[in-house]
Amino acid sequence: MTGKPIVAIDGPAAAGKGTLARRLAAELGLPYLDTGLLYRAAGRRVLDTGGDPADPTVAEAAARSLLPSDLNRNDLRGPLADAAAASVASIPAVRAALLAFQRDFAERDGAVLDGRDIGTVIFPDAVAKLFVTASLTERARRRWQELRTAGMDAEIATVETDMRQRDAKDAARTAAPLRPAADAYRLDTSDLDAEAAFRSAIAFVRGRIGPR
Ligand code: C5P
Numbered sequence: 001m002t003g004k005p006i007v008a009i010d011g012p013a014a015a016g017k018g019t020l021a022r023r024l025a026a027e028l029g030l031p032y033l034d035t036g037l038l039y040r041a042a043g044r045r046v047l048d049t050g051g052d053p054a055d056p057t058v059a060e061a062a063a064r065s066l067l068p069s070d071l072n073r074n075d076l077r078g079p080l081a082d083a084a085a086a087s088v089a090s091i092p093a094v095r096a097a098l099l100a101f102q103r104d105f106a107e108r109d110g111a112v113l114d115g116r117d118i119g120t121v122i123f124p125d126a127v128a129k130l131f132v133t134a135s136l137t138e139r140a141r142r143r144w145q146e147l148r149t150a151g152m153d154a155e156i157a158t159v160e161t162d163m164r165q166r167d168a169k170d171a172a173r174t175a176a177p178l179r180p181a182a183d184a185y186r187l188d189t190s191d192l193d194a195e196a197a198f199r200s201a202i203a204f205v206r207g208r209i210g211p212r
Pocket of ligand 1 (some may be wrong): 116
């Protein structure tokens with residue numbers, strides 16, 4: 001297939017989506033968008049004004065006023081940003097406001113996008129969909145390691161509890177809940193390193209899009 005392939009990658013936090021998506025994009029020569037950054041940046045904008053990320057009016061205004069430069073902020077990670085992102089993400093008007101940004105991003109050249117609802121809502125016709133998972137224990141270990149590497153102090157048990165709560169919120173919300181698309185290729189990375197996950201994913205994607 002030529003043209004503008006969309007590769008949709010969904011799954012829970014710290015399952016390895018970002019690493020995989022970035023590498024697939026580089027391999028396929030496609031732009032890459034980490035859509036979690038949109039929700040993180042909208043949540044941060046709310047926090048900047050001292051507002052409540054669960055307030056639909058404030059959160060929608062933040063999502064509508066988002067600028068591409070907001071995605072480069074250096075305070076989009078960490079427990080506060082995680083919680084604010086998950087709160088704004090459960091508001092339907094926020095999701096609606098961020099839909100066009102995601103579709104426009106892929107309009108010209110196609111793209112690899114990772115998130116929670118890329119294959120189910122944003123690009124239901126994506127040529128290749130992956131649902132990337134790993135056990136909660138392994139995902140918490142990876143996130144804890146990332147936080148430590150970034151110089152943030154964290155208890156692994158707290159990271160696991162926060163992650164369990166955020167996953168539950170993402171899966172239980174009525175607006176675009178986290179779930180695999182029926183036609184997604186499921187990849188469990190619990191026992192795979194980044195290289196093995198990439199090899200499995202690229203074989204699937206190439207089978208779907210053909211040579212590029
Ligand atoms: O992927 P990441 O952990 O950065 O996403 C942060 C939060 O943003 C998630 O917990 C989820 O609530 C929300 N999100 C979403 N839909 C996406 C991407 C992220 O609801 N496509």
